[in-house]
Each structure stands twice: as C-alpha cells, then as structure tokens.
Amino acid sequence: MRGTGVGEFDLIARYFTRPVRRAALGVGDDCALLAPRPGMQIAVSSDMLVEGRHFLATVPPERLGHKALAVNLSDLAACGAEPLAFTLAISMPRVDAAFLGPLADGLWQLADAHGIELVGGDTTAGPLNLCITVFGEVPAGQALLRSGAGVGDDVWVSGTLGDARLALEVFRGRVALSADDFERVRLAMERPQPRVALGRALRGVASSAIDLSDGLVGDLGHVLRRSGVGAVVDVDALPCSEILRDQGTELRHECLLAGGDDYELLFTAPAGARSAVAAAAALAGVPVTRCGHIEAGSSLSIVDGAGRPLDARWRAFDHFA
Amino acid sequence: MRGTGVGEFDLIARYFTRPVRRAALGVGDDCALLAPRPGMQIAVSSDMLVEGRHFLATVPPERLGHKALAVNLSDLAACGAEPLAFTLAISMPRVDAAFLGPLADGLWQLADAHGIELVGGDTTAGPLNLCITVFGEVPAGQALLRSGAGVGDDVWVSGTLGDARLALEVFRGRVALSADDFERVRLAMERPQPRVALGRALRGVASSAIDLSDGLVGDLGHVLRRSGVGAVVDVDALPCSEILRDQGTELRHECLLAGGDDYELLFTAPAGARSAVAAAAALAGVPVTRCGHIEAGSSLSIVDGAGRPLDARWRAFDHFA
Numbered sequence: 001m002r003g004t005g006v007g008e009f010d011l012i013a014r015y016f017t018r019p020v021r022r023a024a025l026g027v028g029d030d031c032a033l034l035a036p037r038p039g040m041q042i043a044v045s046s047d048m049l050v051e052g053r054h055f056l057a058t059v060p061p062e063r064l065g066h067k068a069l070a071v072n073l074s075d076l077a078a079c080g081a082e083p084l085a086f087t088l089a090i091s092m093p094r095v096d097a098a099f100l101g102p103l104a105d106g107l108w109q110l111a112d113a114h115g116i117e118l119v120g121g122d123t124t125a126g127p128l129n130l131c132i133t134v135f136g137e138v139p140a141g142q143a144l145l146r147s148g149a150g151v152g153d154d155v156w157v158s159g160t161l162g163d164a165r166l167a168l169e170v171f172r173g174r175v176a177l178s179a180d181d182f183e184r185v186r187l188a189m190e191r192p193q194p195r196v197a198l199g200r201a202l203r204g205v206a207s208s209a210i211d212l213s214d215g216l217v218g219d220l221g222h223v224l225r226r227s228g229v230g231a232v233v234d235v236d237a238l239p240c241s242e243i244l245r246d247q248g249t250e251l252r253h254e255c256l257l258a259g260g261d262d263y264e265l266l267f268t269a270p271a272g273a274r275s276a277v278a279a280a281a282a283l284a285g286v287p288v289t290r291c292g293h294i295e296a297g298s299s300l301s302i303v304d305g306a307g308r309p310l311d312a313r314w315r316a317f318d319h320f321a
Numbered sequence: 322m323r324g325t326g327v328g329e330f331d332l333i334a335r336y337f338t339r340p341v342r343r344a345a346l347g348v349g350d351d352c353a354l355l356a357p358r359p360g361m362q363i364a365v366s367s368d369m370l371v372e373g374r375h376f377l378a379t380v381p382p383e384r385l386g387h388k389a390l391a392v393n394l395s396d397l398a399a400c401g402a403e404p405l406a407f408t409l410a411i412s413m414p415r416v417d418a419a420f421l422g423p424l425a426d427g428l429w430q431l432a433d434a435h436g437i438e439l440v441g442g443d444t445t446a447g448p449l450n451l452c453i454t455v456f457g458e459v460p461a462g463q464a465l466l467r468s469g470a471g472v473g474d475d476v477w478v479s480g481t482l483g484d485a486r487l488a489l490e491v492f493r494g495r496v497a498l499s500a501d502d503f504e505r506v507r508l509a510m511e512r513p514q515p516r517v518a519l520g521r522a523l524r525g526v527a528s529s530a531i532d533l534s535d536g537l538v539g540d541l542g543h544v545l546r547r548s549g550v551g552a553v554v555d556v557d558a559l560p561c562s563e564i565l566r567d568q569g570t571e572l573r574h575e576c577l578l579a580g581g582d583d584y585e586l587l588f589t590a591p592a593g594a595r596s597a598v599a600a601a602a603a604l605a606g607v608p609v610t611r612c613g614h615i616e617a618g619s620s621l622s623i624v625d626g627a628g629r630p631l632d633a634r635w636r637a638f639d640h641f642a
Contacts, residue, residue, distance in 0.1 A: 029468075033464055034365060045352045045441060046443055050448075087366075089367050122369045124369055124375070135363075140345075
C-alpha cells in the first residue's frame with residue numbers, strides 16, 4: 001500500500017485506522033497479513049464505484065460509505081463466504097472532512113455489523129472513485145458458484161426486487177412518488193443490505209448462487225451460461241414492495257427484470273431441498289421466494305402468472321452501452 | 322466482482338481472462354478463491370493509479386500496464402512475500418482496443434515474469450483509474466515489517482535511486498537530457514522493476530524493510546517511526562546512475578532523497594549480517610548499497626560523505642500538498 005506524506009497519513013489515521021483483531025497485521029505497513037484458518041479458502045472480490053455511474057452526486061456520504069462496502073459484501077454472500085477483511089482505495093478531488101467523516105461512519109457501521117476489518121488501502125487525489133476489495137473465508141470446496149444449477153432445480157430470490165431502480169427513475173424524473181415512498185425506495189438504492197447470513201446458510205443447500213447487481217435477466221443469464229442450462233421465470237412471482245406493485249406493468253417489469261442494484265441473492269436448489277431452503281432463510285431472517293425453475297437448453301423464458309411469455313426483450317444494464 | 326452487460330464481458334474475456342493454475346477459482350464468478358498452503362499467511366496490498374498523479378498522459382499504455390502491477394508487486398517485495406494473484410479494477414472513459422491491448426500486454430508480461438495470476442476485478446466507465454490489489458504468500462511470522470529496525474543496524478538500499486524523479490523533471494521542463502539519457506531515466510519512471518526476489522532472499526536477514534515509493538526521506542521516516550529509532554544517512558553513499566551523478570548537487574540530492582517512484586527496497590540489517598545481505602543480493606541478482614545506520618532517538622540526519630549535515634530540509638512527496 002502507498003501512503004504518501006503527512007497530510008495523507010493524518011487522513012488515513014483519522015478515519016481509516018483501527019486495531020485489527022482477526023488479521024495478523026492491519027493498516028500501516030507495505031502489506032496487510034491475513035492468517036487463514038486451516039482448510040479454509042480465501043474468497044476475493046473487487047468493486048469500483050464511480051460517481052454518476054454507481055452513485056449519484058446527491059447520495060449522502062454516509063450511505064455511499066455503506067454502499068461501497070455493501071456491494072462487495074454481497075459478492076461474498078453469493079459465494080457463501082464469511083467476511084474477514086477489506087481494503088479501501090479512494091481517489092477524491094480534495095481532503096474534505098465533511099465528506100470523509102460520514103463516509104467513514106457509514107462504512108464502519110456496516111463493517112462492524114459484519115465483523116469485517118479494514119486492513120489496508122490507498123488514498124490519492126483525483127476524480128471521486130472508491131475501490132474496495134473484500135476477503136472472506138469459506139471451507140475448501142463449499143463455496144457457492146454460478147456453475148452448479150441443474151435441470152429441475154427451483155430458482156429463488158431473496159428479499160424484494162426493483163425498488164432501487166424505481167428510485168433511480170424518480171431521480172431521472174420519469175416517476176413521481178410521495179415523499180415517504182421515495183425515501184423508502186431510495187433506501188433500497190442507497191443502503192442495500194448484503195445477504196451474508198443467507199449465503200452462509202445456503203452452503204450445502206443451494207446448487208448455484210449469484211448476487212443481483214445488474215438485474216435479474218442479466219445475472220440469471222450468467223448462471224445459465226456457466227451451468228449450461230436454461231430457465232423459466234414467472235415475473236408475477238417475483239417479490240416486490242407495495243410501492244412497486246402500484247406502478248404500471250411495464251415499469252414494474254422493467255424494475256423487476258432489469259433493475260440492477262438489488263443486491264439480493266438469486267440462487268437455485270433442487271426441488272427436494274425446499275424445506276432446507278426455508279430453514280436457511282429462517283435462520284438468516286431473510287424472506288426468500290421461489291420464482292421459476294431450471295430447464296434443459298440455454299434459453300431464459302420470462303412468463304407471466306398465466307404462463308404466457310412476455311413480449312418485451314429485457315437486457316442487462318451495460319456500463320459501456 | 323461486478324460484470325455488467327455484454328460489452329463489458331467481451332472486454333474482460335478478450336484482454337483479462339486466462340485460466341488459473343494456482344488459484345482455486347479465477348475470473349468469472351462473484352468471487353475468486355485462493356487456496357493458501359498450510360502455515361502461510363496472505364500478504365495483501367492495494368494501490369490506485371490516477372492520471373496526472375501517478376502517471377502522465379504521455380505514458381505508453383504497455384508501460385502503464387507494467388507499472389500498475391509493478392508498484393503493487395513492490396509492496397509484496399517489501400514484505401518478503403511470494404506473489405500469488407491480483408485483482409484489477411479499471412475505470413476508463415471508453416472501451417478502446419488501441420489502449421487496452423498494449424495495457425494488457427504490459428500487465429501480462431510482468432505478471433508472467435513473476436508467476437502471478439489475475440483472479441478477478443471490475444471494469445466501468447469513468448475517468449481513467451487503475452486499482453490493483455495483490456496477494457502474496459509468506460510463511461507465518463516471517464514477513465519483513467517496517468517495525469523491526471534496531472539501534473546499530475545498517476541501512477541499505479537496492480539498485481539506484483532518483484532516475485524516475487529526474488525523468489519527471491525533464492517532463493516538467495526543468496532539466497534537459499540527451500535523447501538516449503532521457504529514454505534511460507524514463508524507463509526507470511515508467512517500467513520500475515519490483516525487487517521481489519530480493520525481498521524473499523532477505524527474509525530472516527533484514528530486520529525491517531519498506532519499498533521506496535515516495536522518496537527515501539519520507540519512506541525511511543515510516544520505518545523509524547514504526548521502529549522507534551533514528552538514523553543517519555550519507556547522501557554521497559546513495560547509489561545513483563551516471564546520468565544523475567552528472568547533474569548539479571541540489572537536483573541530485575532532491576532526486577535521491579525525495580524523488581519518489583524508485584520502487585527499490587530500503588531495508589535494515591544488523592552489522593553482523595553484512596555477508597548474509599551480500600549473499601541475498603547475489604542470489605536475487607540485484608546490487609545493494611550500505612548508506613547509513615540506525616541510532617537511538619527519533620531523528621533522521623542526512624549527512625554528506627564528510628559527515629557534514631545537509632542544510633536543506635527534505636520532505637516526502639504528499640499527494641494532497
């Protein structure tokens with residue numbers, strides 16, 4: 001890690017240095033040191049958040065700190081890994097305590113809730129950019145992968161989908177909501193709750209898993225490609241808030257199927273494992289909903305509650321589109 | 322890790338996906354999986370490179386790819402860790418094959434030279450920014466730290482110092498060099514060679530180590546603070562190229578003491594270990610030079626070859642200064 005000059009060191013010390021308990025060495029040397037337990041693999045994921053692309057300039061810094069870590073924890077959740085540690089690299093135009101203080105607060109609050117430690121990183125001047133890399137621990141051979149979906153498996157999702165996208169449409173001026181409803185969907189966008197406990201509980205139960213970051217159609221597509229299977233999903237079975245339920249059909253479908261930023265888990269499990277799935281969900285305290293099944297082939301069909309295929313084509317959000 | 326839409330996936334697949342040999346799982350799932358060997362700790366470091374701050378717009382993309390990984394490998398070298406894997410997160414204004422192709426070439430060339438695997442990452446649209454996180458393996462308890470310097474130890478540096486800063490001064494128009502000399506110092510700036518083999522060979526020999534990224538005075542200061550000691554360094558003993566030796570005294574001192582971007586190792590070792598240091602350097606094929614010693618106290622004195630203290634105050638480069 002780089003640390004360069006007194007100003008930057010003060011900054012790191014003030015907001016981002018805490019003693020580590022589980023890591024062998026934390027912030028302050030060239031490297032941090034993790035000490036994996038015997039038989040454990042280290043799960044690693046890295047996400048970069050850019051203003052205007054992953055968050056709006058209007059986001060309160062505390063929520064941005066929360067979200068930057070949450071989207072990474074969501075990747076660990078999808079693998080069934082237990083969070084251990086993370087690094088944080090920030091580029092920002094200037095050192096601004098009014099921004100950094102609440103950013104750090106939001107980050108630490110979520111980190112503490114998951115017992116995850118900041119072990120290193122980097123700070124530099126430049127356009128606002130946050131890059132977090134997370135480390136988790138998972139028993140060798142037990143990680144949930146995208147590649148395990150089998151023909152006949154159920155398709156499940158956790159929580160509710162689409163509210164984050166609905167909030168984005170309010171910001172874009174396409175939708176108007178009451179102040180209360182807007183605040184509720186805005187929380188879904190700005191303070192997603194990574195499903196870490198659910199992912200862990202699904203080890204040995206789910207056959208595949210992915211976190212929903214880009215929208216159900218795109219993310220399920222990754223599972224299908226990796227697993228070499230197809231699927232049918234019932235859009236009317238997808239769980240959504242009452243606020244989204246009250247919107248028009250087209251907007252609702254768009255938010256549910258191609259919303260993005262949900263950070264719920266999408267997973268598959270054999271039909272014989274339904275009670276085990278229910279037990280895992282109860283243990284984690286997260287509702288789960290069965291919304292489709294895996295078929296032979298390679299296509300993804302979206303149908304309504306009556307089994308009729310939807311006309312519209314839903315594609316995943318492409319950062320370069 | 323996030324992967325979002327077809328364009329981005331094509332990009333990742335084309336330039337940044339290769340089968341892994343040592344990691345348990347590479348690019349393509351929510352997380353990568355590392356399988357540490359028993360008794361090993363995982364060394365982690367994360368560096369973010371921003372245009373105009375860590376590299377100039379004039380840098381050839383191949384050299385930028387090299388440097389982005391090199392500065393991270395240099396952190397592993399300073400810990401005596403063996404490189405295992407890395408993640409790469411890139412933000413860039415647009416997908417540009419003329420940029421990405423050579424960037425990837427430079428990155429892979431250095432990665433292959435060190436047997437390190439790309440296991441994951443992120444790509445997004447935004448201002449150019451590269452964030453690499455590296456993972457290395459080091460036997461538990463054997464990592465080189467900043468905190469181990471002892472009174473009476475020698476202070477050593479590897480290679481030569483100051484050429485990268487000299488090149489920067491050419492770009493800034495402060496210094497003029499012949500085309501040949503400019504190309505040589507520019508290579509020091511744009512293609513630093515991380516001292517991985519030397520760091521590994523110094524395990525059990527050096528009492529402390531750090532990589533020189535911000536200039537000798539600033540980086541040695543970190544070692545002194547962490548170790549609770551002071552030091553005397555002889556500026557005339559610091560190794561430099563003939564090109565830098567031909568410059569005026571003030572510029573030479575500035576480049577040697579506060580140059581930055583050297584990516585050489587600065588380390589301490591007991592005076593009784595001089596032959597062991599020489600053996601480690603010979604094993605690694607990297608020249609090392611003794612340039613000072615550790616004293617009691619907390620001050621860093623820079624003296625010339627006759628033992629006279631230098632007048633000027635040298636401070637480390639501060640990214641926010």
